[in-house]
Amino acid sequence: MSHDHHHHSHHHAPHTGQDSQRRLLWAILLTGGFMVAEVVGGILSGSLALLADAGHMLTDTAALTLAWFAARISRRPADDKRSFGYHRVQILAAFVNGLTLIAIVAWILIEAIRRLLSPMEVMGSTMLAIAGLGLLVNVAVFAILHFGDRDNLNIRGAALHVLGDLLGSVAAIVAALVILATGWMPIDPLLSVLVAMLILRSAWRLTRESGHILLEGAPDDLDAATLRREIPEQLEAVCNVHHVHVWSLTPGRHLVSLHAAIDEGEDRQATLVAIRSLLVERYGLHHATIQLESRHHCADEPVSGETHDDAPPRP
Structure with missing residues (x-):
């Protein structure tokens, strides 16, 4: 005869949710604010490159908002319908962010090939000014997120989006300097491909890790x-x-x-x-x-x- 005996032991990690939420909110405000500045700068200078980057910043603002929403939802207490609470929402957001990053990489590669085949005129000085300002904003946002909860995949996913922007700003500054010095336009798409490859490596790792957790691995x-x-x-x-x-x-x-x-x-x-x-x-x-x-x-x-x-x- 077999006797059954069940034992449940519960442990809850200290709450870092509030800190994560605050960091993400600052990141949204800074990224969204700079996106508006880029749109205005792009319209005033007639620069398509800046308007395209503003589109990239828009996807980042959306990704950060998704991460913030997930951090907020995950702090809700467990109930009869969801006995483990809402912690998994953060993993789901990280997975979606990882897939979004891979899609952005694909778009950058397609756009880069298009520009290499038919180079476009880029206003180097305007590009340099906006990219320099963008670098400062992205460094600030990345620092806010990077020093948050290291084990939080959601925060890591948001930080990866911002790191992609930060690398993009560095590449834009280098490309603008090369264009101003030599007038060689292909440097812009070539550097964007390099940045895309760096983003892809991190995005794949994030997607794989969050997917493994969602599959109960x-x-x-x-x-x-x-x-x-x-x-x-x-x-x-x-x-x-x-x-x-x-x-x-x-x-x-x-x-x-x-x-x-x-x-x-x-x-x-x-x-x-x-x-x-x-x-x-x-x-x-x-x-x-x-x-x-x-x-x-x-x-x-x-x-x-x-x-x-x-x-x-x-x-």
Whole structure:
């Protein structure tokens, strides 16, 4: 006969949501404000390059607003419909931001090829002035976001958008200086391709990480096979661990559920406490659902577990 025993252990990381929200709001105000300045500058100088960059800044302002909205929503308490709360909204926003960045890279590459095939006249001095101002704004916004919560994928996604703009401003300054000195127009699209490649690398990593969490993937430093093998090794009372699932709610906030088989003679409560302590101290797993099962022939149980997590334990 098998006895079931469930145990839930809850742990909540300290709230950094308020700080993230404040940083994102400043980033939105600065980026949005400069976007308006770029539109005015572009219209006054007749510069298509500046108007195109203002379009890029518009997508960034939208991305930052999405990140701010996600940070705000994620602080709402858990309810009966969403028992884990709204923390995953931040991961969803990071995923969308990653995909948006990849789309922006594709647009930059297409535009660069078009300009290399038919070079356009660029007003170097106006471009230099606006790009210089843009660099100052982007450095300020990037600093605001960069020194925020490092584990927050949402903040990282927003910072990547701004880093793309910052690199774009540096490239625009270099291109403007080259154009003013030599009149060689292809430098503008060539440097934009270089910036696009740098953005793509970071965007792909962000999309992959957030996608992995949304798919309930195991954390990089932990997997089900490790727990199946190591818990029986560490605790004499436990002879077999199976039905192990490890996943993350957000980066740094991992959860686990598992079944542990123990011999009839073992103290169930003491074993439960021992498993929970091991999960917290060795693996940093503060939220655990543990089901204990009695086994008459515990010594015969395979320690390595099943070939698949959902396979039933041996009778």
